[in-house]
Amino acid sequence: xxxxxxxxxxxxxxxxxxxxxxxxxxxxxxxxxxxxxxxxxxxxxxxxxxxxxxxxxxxxxxxxxxxxxxxxxxxxxxxxxxxxxxxxxxxxxxxxxxxxxxxxxxxxxxxxxxxxxxxxxxxxxxxxxxxxxxxxxxxxxxxxxxxxxxxxxxxxxxxxxxxxxxxxxxxxxxxxxxxxxxxxxxxxxxxxxxxxxxxxxxxxxxxxxxxxxxxxxxxxxxxxxxxxxxxxxxxxxxxxxxxxxxxxxxxxxxxxxxxxxxxxxxxxxxxxxxxxxxxxxxxxxxxxxxxxxxxxxxxxxxxxxxxxxxxxxxxxxxxxxxxxxxxxxxxxxxxxxxxxxxxxxxxxxxxxxxxxxxxxxxxxxxxxxxxxxxxxxxxxxxxxxxxxxxxxxxxxxxxxxxxxxxxxxxxxxxxxxxxxxxxxxxxxxxxxxxxxxxxxxxxxxxxxxxxxxxxxxxxxxxxxxxxxxxxxxxxxxxxxxxxxxxxxxxxxxxxxxxxxxxxxxxxxxxxxxxxxxxxxxxxxxxxxxxxxxxxxxxxxxxxxxxxxxxx
Numbered sequence: 248x249x250x251x252x253x254x255x256x257x258x259x260x261x262x263x264x265x266x267x268x269x270x271x272x273x274x275x276x277x278x279x280x281x282x283x284x285x286x287x288x289x290x291x292x293x294x295x296x297x298x299x300x301x302x303x304x305x306x307x308x309x310x311x312x313x314x315x316x317x318x319x320x321x322x323x324x325x326x327x328x329x330x331x332x333x334x335x336x337x338x339x340x341x342x343x344x345x346x347x348x349x350x351x352x353x354x355x356x357x358x359x360x361x362x363x364x365x366x367x368x369x370x371x372x373x374x375x376x377x378x379x380x381x382x383x384x385x386x387x388x389x390x391x392x393x394x395x396x397x398x399x400x401x402x403x404x405x406x407x408x409x410x411x412x413x414x415x416x417x418x419x420x421x422x423x424x425x426x427x428x429x430x431x432x433x434x435x436x437x438x439x440x441x442x443x444x445x446x447x448x449x450x451x452x453x454x455x456x457x458x459x460x461x462x463x464x465x466x467x468x469x470x471x472x473x474x475x476x477x478x479x480x481x482x483x484x485x486x487x488x489x490x491x492x493x494x495x496x497x498x499x500x501x502x503x504x505x506x507x508x509x510x511x512x513x514x515x516x517x518x519x520x521x522x523x524x525x526x527x528x529x530x531x532x533x534x535x536x537x538x539x540x541x542x543x544x545x546x547x548x549x550x551x552x553x554x555x556x557x558x559x560x561x562x563x564x565x566x567x568x569x570x571x572x573x574x575x576x577x578x579x580x581x582x583x584x585x586x587x588x589x590x591x592x593x594x595x596x597x598x599x600x601x602x603x604x605x606x607x608x609x610x611x612x613x614x615x616x617x618x619x620x621x622x623x624x625x626x627x628x629x630x631x632x633x634x635x636x637x638x639x640x641x642x643x644x645x646x647x648x649x650x651x652x653x654x655x656x657x658x659x660x661x662x663x664x665x666x667x668x669x670x671x672x673x674x675x676x677x678x679x680x681x682x683x684x685x686x687x688x689x690x691x692x693x694x695x696x697x698x699x700x701x702x703x704x705x706x707x708x709x710x711x712x713x714x715x716x717x718x719x720x721x722x723x724x725x726x727x728x729x730x731x732x733x734x735x736x737x738x739x740x741x742x743x744x745x746x747x748x749x750x751x752x753x754x755x756x757x758x759x760x761x762x763x764x765x766x767x768x769x770x771x772x773x774x775x776x777x778x779x780x781x782x783x784x785x786x787x788x789x790x791x792x793x794x795x796x797x798x
Contacts, residue, residue, distance in 0.1 A: 277309035298404035327371035337399025342386035434581035448477035461496030510534040541608035560636030589625035613753025616659035619700040669701035730796035
């Protein structure tokens with residue numbers, strides 16, 4: 248082994264970066280694209296004529312993993328890897344991990360971190376392969392050390408795993424072999440432009456090299472490498488507008504004989520819904536979307552809608568983009584559709600543009616509690632059409648609280664059906680407390696979690712108490728006659744400012760404001776026969792609801 252010892256400043260870490268790719272038999276495992284980039288470096292190395300230059304671009308913790316290799320259980324092994332860490336902004340931790348024949352993780356050894364030094368260091372340890380292990384791999388974990396003030400760069404080389412003094416069973420542990428530069432993703436950014444992402448840095452791009460084929464054949468007049476991100480190429484000047492349809496288009500790079508599938512144009516969010524009457528796009532194909540963010544859980548989920556009403560909302564799963572946007576942002580982004588235990592979600596999103604901020608999310612649609620009954624199976628029409636969308640449920644009576652799993656059981660039909668208020672937006676309902684026995688108007692996002700649908704309020708403002716049945720003697724009103732034919736009379740023991748009547752589908756059919764009377768007569772002769780809810784609102788915005796029947 249020959250060591251090339253060096254002393255250099257942090258600023259010199261940019262030297263030697265070639266096309267950021269992946270070495271053969273190794274791969275990046277990271278929550279989002281762009282967390283970690285790799286490059287063969289021929290300036291600093293200990294084995295062969297190059298090392299692996301690792302650059303951390305975010306505060307996430309990405310991994311560089313080797314392919315799995317076969318191991319023998321209950322034998323001793325020696326592991327070592329060379330690390331050059333002269334960057335205080337980042338630090339590596341090295342793992343050896345093992346699996347049994349069923350794929351279960353049976354052991355993980357990770358005793359050593361890299362240390363800041365201008366010289367190469369060899370991290371090594373000896374241990375015993377677990378008795379039930381049949382496979383293992385090397386796992387290099389990259390930690391940010393400065394709250395991501397700037398990117399960090401560390402070099403690794405000469406990864407060795409030896410059983411019983413035998414041969415090295417890590418393939419390409421000296422990082423000599425690398426994958427070729429190729430397109431990794433493509434997506435529309437407008438009707439006339441496409442962004443193309445590569446697995447490495449691009450020196451130049453030729454517009455004539457690209458064509459889009461699908462519903463029509465499209466060429467481009469411009470191709471520019473991004474000035475800040477050399478793995479990104481911007482195509483512009485499409486020969487005709489790229490409009491969305493269900494045809495999967497194909498972007499071809501002729502000189503490399505490479506192609507990528509995508510949906511051209513701006514895809515309506517409704518086409519992500521499993522039961523969308525028009526159609527549903529395929530999974531794992533890049534598409535571009537636009538809408539207003541209606542909820543953001545500050546962890547890794549957000550929800551976006553393109554309009555009020557059914558089919559128009561969806562959940563977006565991201566570790567990075569969720570921190571770039573907030574509720575009320577109107578955005579353009581790209582992602583791929585996926586199904587996660589019967590929940591539709593958009594994966595691997597990339598933010599293209601924040602069009603505007605501070606918008607009011609689209610108005611919540613009124614639904615019934617029975618629409619999302621907790622006994623409904625996945626893809627039930629009454630619930631599935633609202634998945635990912637902001638809705639409201641009126642007159643929800645809380646009957647039970649599950650403190651361990653952080654959800655409430657409610658009903659809107661006297662217990663005939665029940666539904667859940669859950670915590671998938673407001674974690675553990677930390678900002679929300681409801682009382683068993685009280686009635687509420689609940690606003691939130693509909694989702695499906697493993698076995699049932701639920702409504703998930705965003706914060707305390709999404710739950711409004713409407714009647715506390717334990718205090719009906721304090722605030723109440725009478726409706727008579729009930730049932731009624733032509734008129735109803737209301738007698739209240741409190742002052743109100745507004746009165747509204749809703750049918751069972753949640754549509755308001757009557758409203759009057761600026762009320763100063765406590766005895767009120769309302770004509771209902773024009774209402775169809777059926778059941779209705781009367782809501783009163785006082786000066787403190789407190790709501791009280793009661794029910795009557797029109798014969």
